[in-house]
Amino acid sequence: MPQALPNLKDLDPPRLRERLAAGGVAPYRADQILAWLYARGVDDPREMTDLALDLRERLAAEWRTRALETAVVRRSADGTRKAVLRAADGAQIESVLIPDDDRVTLCLSTQVGCPLACSFCATGAMGFTRNLTTAEIVDQVCRMRETLGPGERITNVVFMGMGEPLLNLPAVLRAIGVLVHPRAFALAGRRITVSTAGLVPKIRPLLEGAPVNLAVSLHATTDALRDALVPLNRRFPLAALLGELRSLEAISPRRPVFFEYTLLGGVNDAPADAERLLVLLRGLPSKVNVIPVNPHPGSSFRAPAMDAIDRFLGVLARGGMTVTLRRSRGADIDAACGQLAARAEGGSRTPSPNR
Ligand code: SF4
The missing domain is CATH 1.10.150.530 (DNA polymerase; domain 1)
Known part of the structure; x- marks a missing residue:
C-alpha cells in the first residue's frame, strides 16, 4: 500500500x-x-x-493500517521478549514484553532515540531522530501481541522504552485513548504507567488527560548529581519537580508516584543517598523502584555491590517507604532500553538500565 x-x-x-x-x-x-x-x-x-x-x-x-513491521525478536531464558520494530521510513525502535507471575507487561517506545541524553542510557546516546506517531505507538502492542504464547495476554503497559513520553504527549494521549477503549485494547488506566525524566510542565496535562499512573526517573537526590545523570534537571531541578508533584490532585495514597531509582555502584548507592531520598519524598504518596544498573562492557558505570543494595533498601524500608527491587530482566538479550536497537544498527552504545 x-x-x-x-x-x-x-x-x-x-x-x-x-x-x-x-x-x-x-x-x-x-x-x-x-x-x-x-x-x-x-x-x-x-x-x-x-x-x-x-x-x-x-x-x-x-487508509493504511500497519505502521510497524517486526525486524528482530529475541527471547530471554527468563521469558522476556524484545523486538526491534521498523517503521515505514526505516526508523527502528524497541518494545519489550516482560512476563512476571500473573502479569505480562509491555514496555513501549515513544520516540526514535531521545533528546534528553541521560548519561547512563543507550537510547540517549543514540541522539534524537523524531517522535513516533500514534499509529507507531499502538502498533507496538499489535506486533508484540504476536509474540505471546498460548494463554498469555498483555495485562500492563508501561511507557518506559525509547524516548521521553512527555515530549510526545499528544500522540501518547491518543495512544492511551486506544489502550483504554473497551472495544480496542480495554486496559484499565491503573494498568498503564507513563514514565518521565521530569518534564515538569507536561506532568499535569498528562494526568488531566489520562487516568494513568505516573513514574518519575529520579536516580539522584542532589541537583549536582542529577544535573550530571539527567541533564533535564538543569531546566527543572529537584525542587521544581517535587513541588509540582506535591501540587497534583491526581496523586494520592491510592495513586502514588512511582519513583525509578537506578542504583549506580559508588555513584548514588550510599546510605546517605537513601536518607536524602526519604527526606525529599516525605509527605508525597510514593513508591520507589530500585533498579541496580546492568553491568555492560564499555559502560563507565558499574553495578552496585550486593551489600550496598541491601543497605540502601534497608534505609528506605526503615524510613517507612514502600520500596521494590526490580530484578534485571532479559540481560541475555540486551533488554535494557536502547541496547538492542543500538546493536541492530551496528553501533556500540553505553548501556542503559530499564529506566
Ligand atoms: S533514560 Fe529515558 S529520558 Fe533519559 S535519555 Fe534514556 S530514554 Fe531519554
Whole structure:
C-alpha cells in the first residue's frame, strides 16, 4: 500500500468517529473498526466482514493500517521478549514484553532515540531522530501481541522504552485513548504507567488527560548529581519537580508516584543517598523502584555491590517507604532500553538500565 496514505491507527476513538461521520458513515461503525484493528488484530479492512462492502473497499483504498513491521525478536531464558520494530521510513525502535507471575507487561517506545541524553542510557546516546506517531505507538502492542504464547495476554503497559513520553504527549494521549477503549485494547488506566525524566510542565496535562499512573526517573537526590545523570534537571531541578508533584490532585495514597531509582555502584548507592531520598519524598504518596544498573562492557558505570543494595533498601524500608527491587530482566538479550536497537544498527552504545 502506498506510504502516502494516512494511517487509520493515528486516529483515537473520538477522531475515528468524527472522520467516519464526515464521510457519511454512522459513528457506531467506529467501534466495529476498533474491535477489528485492536481486539482482533485484523489489519486488512477487506477482512472486516461486519462492515458494509463499500465501506471496506473505501477504507482499504484510502487508509493504511500497519505502521510497524517486526525486524528482530529475541527471547530471554527468563521469558522476556524484545523486538526491534521498523517503521515505514526505516526508523527502528524497541518494545519489550516482560512476563512476571500473573502479569505480562509491555514496555513501549515513544520516540526514535531521545533528546534528553541521560548519561547512563543507550537510547540517549543514540541522539534524537523524531517522535513516533500514534499509529507507531499502538502498533507496538499489535506486533508484540504476536509474540505471546498460548494463554498469555498483555495485562500492563508501561511507557518506559525509547524516548521521553512527555515530549510526545499528544500522540501518547491518543495512544492511551486506544489502550483504554473497551472495544480496542480495554486496559484499565491503573494498568498503564507513563514514565518521565521530569518534564515538569507536561506532568499535569498528562494526568488531566489520562487516568494513568505516573513514574518519575529520579536516580539522584542532589541537583549536582542529577544535573550530571539527567541533564533535564538543569531546566527543572529537584525542587521544581517535587513541588509540582506535591501540587497534583491526581496523586494520592491510592495513586502514588512511582519513583525509578537506578542504583549506580559508588555513584548514588550510599546510605546517605537513601536518607536524602526519604527526606525529599516525605509527605508525597510514593513508591520507589530500585533498579541496580546492568553491568555492560564499555559502560563507565558499574553495578552496585550486593551489600550496598541491601543497605540502601534497608534505609528506605526503615524510613517507612514502600520500596521494590526490580530484578534485571532479559540481560541475555540486551533488554535494557536502547541496547538492542543500538546493536541492530551496528553501533556500540553505553548501556542503559530499564529506566
Ligand atoms: S533514560 Fe529515558 S529520558 Fe533519559 S535519555 Fe534514556 S530514554 Fe531519554
